[in-house]
Every structure is written in structure tokens, then in C-alpha cells.
Amino acid sequence: MWYNCSMTQRIDVYIEHKHYQINQKYSYLSDEFARIGMRVNVNFNNQKCVAFVVDTHAYDPEEAFPYELKWIEDRIDDEPILNEELLDLGLWMSEMTCTPLISCFQVMVPKALRMSKTSIKPQMEKWLHLEMIPDKVTLKQAPIIEALHNQDLPATQLKEYSGVLTGLIKKGIIRAYLQEKNYLVKDYQAHERPYALSPAQIDALEQIKASSQNVVCLFGKTGSGKTELYLTLAEEAMQDDLQSLIMVPEIALTQQMVDRVTERFGTDVVVYHSHLSDHERYLQYKRIQNNEAKLVVGTRSAVFLPFNKLAMIVLDEEHDSSYKQDNMPFYHTRDIAIKRAEHFNAKVILGSASPSFETFARAQKGVYALVELEDRVKGKLPHIQLVDNPVSSKQRLAKETKALIQEVIDEGKQVVILLNRRGYAPVLQCTECQRTVDCEACDRPLVYHKNDSSMKCHLCGHSEAMPRQCPHCGSTNLRMMGLGTQRVEEELQEAFPTARILRMDRDATQVKHGHQKILDQFNKHEVDILLGTQMIAKGLDNPLVGASIILNVDVALMKTDYRSVEDAFALMLQTAGRSGRGDGEAHVIIQTDLQKHMVYPALLNHDFKRFYVQEMKYRKIAQNPPYTYLINLSLFGKDEQKLYANALHIMQALQDEQIKVLGPSDLGKRIHVYYQRILIKGKDLHYMRKHLMDVLNREVKYHKWDCQIDVNPLKGLE
């Protein structure tokens, strides 16, 4: 096709503004040949702003226009940074999540691409070339000459010899030169599949392939071999020259999946998550765009990669709430995956031992295909036992728990101990007025840190010395509440003085690769007992785990919101599933004071379906999702009174026959900002969205949005 580059265009753009969320198209004139998906600089209200081109037209001077058309300042990109499919996805996401389009584009495009043109200079890197082999090679020079004998290498790979290198470069034996930093494709040794697929796996595979539905709920017990199915499907896609994306809920789990993939295929796999540097992410993005990579393993943000021949997206542990973005746009990765798969006519595999109720309800209704994997590939499902919490408040571990730990360690096996995150943090409470010692800026309790005996706020980072008096009533009777991983660790050390104990919690994993180091140590059996919060429940696949212990789950069972029992069940099932993947018997102990809770009969039998049927009855009675939909609107501001008045006003404006409006509820303050929440409940999500947006557009002045909208929220429902 031939383009007339000097032709004047009228282009439609969305504007990225520092202070306002402008969810409206504007037209500008351009003679720089702008294409859809490129960015341009424009003048908007006397400010230079970046704008996304979403449509282009030939300019017709005769055409009447409601405002005077201005020229763009310049074009930023030489190539569109979003292709048409992704552009459409952004438009769709904007509507689905009630978020301005520009915010959607921002989460879709990696930062390195979002920066202005000048800042994506290629990164240069120093490389070394061997010019000649010297007559005499000293002992210190030998490894360098050896390494460079057949190939050039980046200087970083020889940095331990930098002293000797400088000398060799001076003598002209080695030449250093600069080259654009590139992604090095590594070679791996491919292995045969470790075992043949079981008849159950083959059957499941056939069902997935034969299904007329593109979305498949792969419901399989922990250890039933779901990963092997993903890999087989990915392999078949690769043979057809098609791309696959395998997603995991947490960065800590990517390495494990990458290891499985590289070992299996012997090829380099693209890894994509938020801990990569901007440049690394940019390079991976390009590899996928250029169709150089066929298999991607990644977390949430990988769902926006610019695939062009996609055959399959897998969401492993699809029930995990990490798949939901936790700020605007509050998208769910599952929804994005399904939307993209539609475009490519690709399969979406939603794998879990405890699927989300939304997914399972759709699978039951036949909206998604349901494929089940019943048995474990190897090992046996562990035996689960309920045990009372110790009577003494000083003890955390019950007699039975200690006995089991001893037995398992004596057998040379390992133990996993889960402390439910809710309510585990040690906080100070006043015995007189019952109030906790809170952060001044955030309305939430400060957490005690033993190493420097300080009180810290996990939200804003504020830190202070331990107070002697209650800040509310002045009483000196303060006591420590909450289980605290550190305190359980102490108790374990006392009870098992020779055992090697490792703690994996928020504070231990703050360091880079902290997760990975801990998991490596555990997998190499350098540790006997691994103690941690939610994160240890996911993915550990270690045949030496002989017991899982679950502590402090009662808080979650005493319903704080309609989803907490669903989450608790999934958490317990996952944790139990960590044990018994090798030979011999495995055991699980749950310490609980709620042994009669309805969740346990189903859990003791590892029976998700039974739990689902029971719990859905409550959902129906209370008309909670998946029987209805929710939208969470939170308003915020620095003036508490004004905010409350504003919330009441919006509440009023939202009243409507087709929906239920709940609230406003005071969410307290976070980092000196106050929050009020309004919940909208209804049966017609499309109508709910439209109604909410109509009201906000009418009531919120200047489009300055001091609010957040979360459609289908998973959090903040208490």
C-alpha cells in the first residue's frame, strides 16, 4: 500500500494528563503520518501532554467541527506500540473496569516502551575479543584466554579477572568493544518426559482438545499432574509454530515452572514478571512481538504481551487472588486471558484443586468446559486431623502437633507450618480500654518487630519505639496480641533444639530473591521445618514433605466477609497438598477451636465439590456472588467531614430500583488520607456499570476522580 506522507490527517487521541482522568477522545491535526497505536505530543489546555492515537481520518477542511482543531506538537513513536488487537483490548478493559482508557494503556505497555523516544536508547555493553594468543600465558591469564578462545564474551562474565584483563587489553592481546545489550538465548539440555502420561492424564488431555469450548476449568487434586498437561499442550502448540503462555500467581513460583519447562523442552523460555528490570522487560516484549519466543512463563502482567500466534493461555492456581490487579484498573487476569483467547481462537486452561466459585459455577453451567483429574500421579493424599489449640496462651503448638513434627523429622523428612496471614502479626493491645496501638497516619495497628524491638506500620513504613503507655487511656497494662511467626519460631527452637528451622514471611522475603533462596534451601533439604504465611502454601512440590501443620485459621472461618471461608478452604487444601508427594504416609494437623465448622467434613475428605455445594447455599440465601455482582466504589480525601458528606451525596444519587446500594462505610485512614466505601449489588453488571458511570460523570466535578472503582472486587468487603 502507498501512503501519502505529506497528507494532513485528523487524528483522534486519548490524553494522558498529570492531574485529571480524561476519558474522552479529542481530535488534532497532524502532517507527520500518525498511525493507530502510536503516541504523539499535544498541547492540551496549555500543557504538553502525551496522547494515544486511536483513530485517523483524512482531513477535510470543509467538515464542521465543534472546536478549533490544533496541530499536534510531534510524533513520539516510529512504530505503533500497541497493535490493533491490544488497542481493542484496552477499549474493552476500560469499559469493563470503569477505568479511563489511558490508565488501561498504561498497565498494558511496559515502562521502557512508555517513556519518550529519547529515553529508550539502546543499552550498550562491553564485550571482549581475543586478538592473538600470546607466546607465554601466565597462570592468571590462562582462564581468560581459555574462555575467549572460541567466542567473544560480555565483560561482565569475566569480571572476577578484571585486574588481569586490564593488562591484556593494554598489551593489545584482548580488544574491548561496545555492543547493544541483547537478550542471550541460553542452551539447555532437553530431557525425555520423566514419566509417561497416566491414563487419567491422557483422558483429560483428549477432553480438553475435543471440547468445543475454548475455556476449560481443569479441576484436579493437588499433585494430580496438571503441570504435565500444560507442558504437553504447549509442546503441541510449538510444533504448530504457535505461542503459549503459562501463568503462575506469584513471582516465587515462576522459577519452579521455568525449571520444569526448560528441562522438558531444552529451549529458552521467556520469563516475564514485575521483578525484571525495565530493559529486560523491554527485550522480552520484543522477542514475543517478533515471534522469536514460543513459550512464556509469567505473572499477571504477562497477560498483555504482544502475542501474534497464540494457541493457549494457562492460569495455574486460577483461584489465587494475586491474579486480580490491586489498583486501577482493577482487572482480573482471567477476564483478560479469556478476551484475548477469543481473538486468537485459543484455549484458556483454568487449573486448580479448589477453583474460584465464579469459575466452578460457570463450569457447572456448561459455560466453560469442566475437565477433572481425580488421582495423584504419585504419592497419596495426606491424612488430615483436627486438634484443639493448647489451653495455655503461652503455648502455640499442641502436644499432638509437636509429636507429629518429632516423628517426621526423625524419619528424615520435612515439615511445613502455615500461619494464616490474618491476625498473625504481633500487635500491642491495652488491657484497660481494649484498643490497639495504631499508626498515627493509617488507623491500623503497628506491628512489633523483635530484632530491633520497634513498632512498625506495614502500610506507610512509619517506625517508633515500643510505647510504655496506652496512647488512648494512658494505662501501662499493654499486652502482645497475635501469633507472630517469630514467636512460633522461638517455640519450635525450644522444642526441637537440633532441627534446622527457616522462616518465610513478609519480613524475610523483602530482600531481592529472598523467596527463591528460602525455597532453594528447603528443596535441598538444608532445612527441616519451614514456617511461613500464605506464600508457603503455593507450589512447593517436594517429595520429602511428610507433614503440614496449619495454625490460626479460625479467624478466617469466623466470616469477616462472604469470601473468607472460600479463601480459607483453598488455603488449607493447598497447604495440606504440600505433603505426601513422595513415598509413605503423610499427615496434616489443623489446630482449631472450631472443629464443628461446616468446612471440615469436606476438607477432611479433600472434597472441594461437597464444600462448594454447601457454601453456595449460603451465597444464594445472602444473594452474594456468583448469584449477584458487586462493584466497590471507594471515595477518598484529606478532609474527613467533606468526604463523608460527599459519600452520602453519591449514595443518594446512586439509588435505583434495579440495584442495591450499601454504605457508606468508613474504612478509616491510610497514610493521612480518609476512605469511604459504597458497595453496589445487582444482577445485571452491564447496567450497574453504566448507571455508576452516569452518576459519577454527573456528580464528580471537573472529572477529578478522588475515587476508585473495583468491579467484581475480591478485597475490601469486610
Ligand SMILES: [Zn+2]
Ligand atoms: Zn488504653
Ligand SMILES: [Zn+2]
Ligand atoms: Zn502507617
Ligand SMILES: [Zn+2]
Ligand atoms: Zn514487618
